[in-house]
Amino acid sequence: MILDLFSAKPDHPLADAKELRRAIAELPLDNAYKAVDEVLGWLESLQVPEGFKPEHLFQTVRQLEEAAQPHLRRLARDYLHSPRLSKTEEKRLWMVNASFWDLLSRLYGLCIESYRRKDKGADALKPHLPLIFCRLILAFGTQLKWREYHYGPVDGGLWQRLGTAYLLAEAEGVAGKSLLLYPGHANPTTATQEYTKILMFHASSMDSLLPLEIELAERVIVYCLSQFLFTPQATPQSVYWIDPTQPSPPVRLAREPQASPHLRFFAPGAAQQTLDELIRSVERGSLPADLNLGGQYSARVLLPVLQHLAMYWAPNPPLREHQRxxxxxxxxxxxxxxxxxxxxxxxxxxxxxxxxxxxxxxxxxxxxxxxxxxxxxxxxxxxxxxxxxxxxxxxxxxxxxxxxxxxxxxxxxxxxxLARQAIAVELRPRGASSYSLAEKVSGMLLRDGMEEGEVRVVVPPATFDPKENLECVVDGQHLLLTPMDLQESGSDYEIARYRELRSEG
Incomplete structure (x- = not known):
């Protein structure tokens, strides 16, 4: 009994390996949100890890994170693919994911701090440092991605914590150590590559993409990861730079930044050519077997993402068409x-x-x-x-x-x-017997910027038919609209291009 009073064994239930295995085994398989929420609860309880030896804390956090991965992937799919999530449900899914990656980064950060303080037993973390730094940087990057899904804001502190983690990995000599990030992964990575991935993600201007497009863009970045250039000095190929010690994101290399030993420079490098080849492959209807997009996507979904990346990976930044x-x-x-x-x-x-x-x-x-x-x-x-x-x-x-x-x-x-003047019309298929209510479709005719004899028409979803002509009346005249192509689709509209002809009625 007296020995028990002075035992170093922590009181935390997860300190016992059997209890940790039991907690993981009891995570619900049919409720991803509840499973992640339970893991979050366990991770929160480890923020003050009294009595845990440093390596024991790392191994506990590692196992909990790995147990949560399939459930996190399910929640991400729900967030990205569920049609028209309510604001409440969207916020609930976003919050649990953002909270998980924020808390995970804090716990891996605690492991690094313990090692650098030389806490008792912390030297046992040394062989695990490459993995800890990789997962720490990944956690920061995934936080950034979820904030981009929500279109910000991204505070400068996140960039500074990320940069500090990378510089520490360099200082410990493990930034270039190749490893498999998770069990079952086929492609090795390094802390430098994980950091470069985040920099290229930001440089690719995600604020003009939808959440699913952001996810696809990141997967393409991962596919090209080994081809990006990342250097401590500017080279003729450098396109962007960052100071990892500052609370600021990377910026275009429009001019030489003020000298600092911490500056890092990066560029798409050979990834530009790979991206061009990928665009041609998609246009031909094929994809490389080793490109993991997390699902099957049509060229109509994928091509705009690839073209967006090509624009921002170009040596010269995209220029504004009109002066502001x-x-x-x-x-x-x-x-x-x-x-x-x-x-x-x-x-x-x-x-x-x-x-x-x-x-x-x-x-x-x-x-x-x-x-x-x-x-x-x-x-x-x-x-x-x-x-x-x-x-x-x-x-x-x-x-x-x-x-x-x-x-x-x-x-x-x-x-x-789209237009400084839109003409509201009632449309009907050519040849319909009358302008009956069942046949009418509301539309808006846009003539701004169109070639002579062409017009864009904004209509409700699923209205455009490449084989169906439409009729309408404008200022007392019947117009015949013959379909050319569908230019854009939104959640409650389509924009299609038509040839505009006067109808004989």
């Missing part, structure tokens, strides 16, 4: 196809559906705007908007192309103007 001018002006905004159609018919704005945003810059191509009060869950990349500038009586039609949260209640958006 700073302004400060209110915008009245309504969202969605139905509301936009209503205002373009000349009707009143739907009650309770209007929002007031602040236009901060304007160009021929669109607006940059500040959203001071996020409402509902509709705002996302690809959302259709009708906008009325302060003092004007005309409405503009646009689509959200960039989206970044400044906080939980505020955001910045980039809006592409």
């Amino acid at each position: 001018h700073r302004v400060k002006s209110l915008l009245t905004v309504v969202n969605g196809f139905d509301n936009a159609f209503r205002v373009f018919t000349g009707g009143q704005e739907p009650e309770g559906a209007t929002e007031s945003w602040i236009a901060e810059n304007v160009s021929l191509g669109g607006f940059g705007a500040h959203v001071p009060n996020l409402r509902g869950d509709w705002l996302r990349i690809g959302a259709l908007l009708a906008m009325q500038p302060e003092g004007g009586n005309n409405w503009l039609l646009g689509v959200v192309r960039r989206y970044g949260r400044d906080s939980d209640t505020e955001a910045a958006v980039g809006i592409q103007t």
Whole structure:
């Protein structure tokens, strides 16, 4: 009994190997959210690991993380593939994932701190340092990815903690140590590669992609990972740079940064050629066998992602098509196809559906705007908007192309103007017997920027048929619209291109 009083064995239930195995075995197999939540609870209990030897803490955290992996993958699939998640469900899934990776990084960080303090027994961590650093950097990167799914904000502290972890891996001489990150993985990685992956992820401008597109972009980055260049000095091929000691993300190498021993430079390198070959393969209808996208995706889904990456991996950054001018002006905004159609018919704005945003810059191509009060869950990349500038009586039609949260209640958006004038019409298939209610489809004709005799038409989803002509009446004249191609699809609309001909009725 007296010996028990002075025992170094911790009171934590997971200190016993049998209890740890039991806790993992009892994770529910049919409820991924509950399984991850239970692992989170165990990880939270380890934040003050009294009595745990450093290696024992690492092994406990490692096993809990590995047990959570299949459930985390299931939750990520639910988040990315479930159609129109409610705001509550979206927030619930986002929060449990973001919390998991944040807490995991803190615990692996505790292991590194213990080793560097030379705590009693911490020398046993030395052979595990390559894995600890890799998983720590991966945890920071996955936090960043989930924040990008949510379009931010990303605080500078995350970049600084990530950079510090990488520099410590270098200092310990393990940054280039190759290893398998998880049991069952086929491709080895290093701490340097994991860090480079995160840098290239940020440099690829994810704020103009949908969450699923962000996931696909990251998987393509992983596929090209070994081909990126990462150097301590600038080279003729360098495109971006970062100071890992600073709370700042990487930036384009527009000019030489102030000298510092911590500066790192990186570039797509040979990955540009690999990406070009990948684009050609997708256009031919094939994919490399070793490209793991986590599922089967059509060229229509994948090609825009690859083309986006090609633009941002190019030696020269994409240039703005139109010059921006700073302004400060209110915008009245309504969202969605139905509301936009209503205002373009000349009707009143739907009650309770209007929002007031602040236009901060304007160009021929669109607006940059500040959203001071996020409402509902509709705002996302690809959302259709009708906008009325302060003092004007005309409405503009646009689509959200960039989206970044400044906080939980505020955001910045980039809006592409589709048309400065849209014509609301009622469409029917050519040859239908009458303009009966069952046959009518609402649409908006856009002539801005079109070739003579062509028009874009915004219609509800699943309306466009490449074999079906449409008719409408504009200013008393019958028009015949013959389909050319479908240009874009959103959650509640399609934009298709048609040839516009006068119909004989």
